[in-house]
Amino acid sequence: QVQLVESGGGLVQAGGSLRLSCAASGTIYAISTMAWYRQAPGRQRELVASITGGTTTNYAASVKGRFTISKDNAKDMVYLQMNSLKPDDTAVYYCNAHIFPVENGHVGKANDYWGQGTQVTVSS
DSSP states (O other), X not given: OOEEEEXXXXXXXXXXXXXXXXXXXXXXXXXXXXXXXXXXXXXXXXEEEEEETTTEEEEOTTTBTTEEEEEEXXXXXXXXXXXXXXXXXXXXXXXXXXXXXXXXXXXXXXXXXXXXXXXXXXXX
């Protein structure tokens, strides 16, 4: 089975930095889009950043200029470098990816996969 595993979350002071990592594993043919979402208590899950195709990126207005999404195609990994963190960035961060799996030696249907989430807490 294809799965995503996040790491790198933790507690940091306002103004600090964290780097989140997400590793995709399993029988993967291709990954079209990878993204980071976050969900704070009492709020809906929101898109933080995404990277599609080669290098096309998209950022939420609230993080633009502070966060950077990047990927390593050879390793099927995506990263989120978070700088100048604010208390409002506190949330569980989830990795998301649209992946074409390999099933019985053939390319399967594309599926939307989610990681289990990693907690980011920013103190004031």
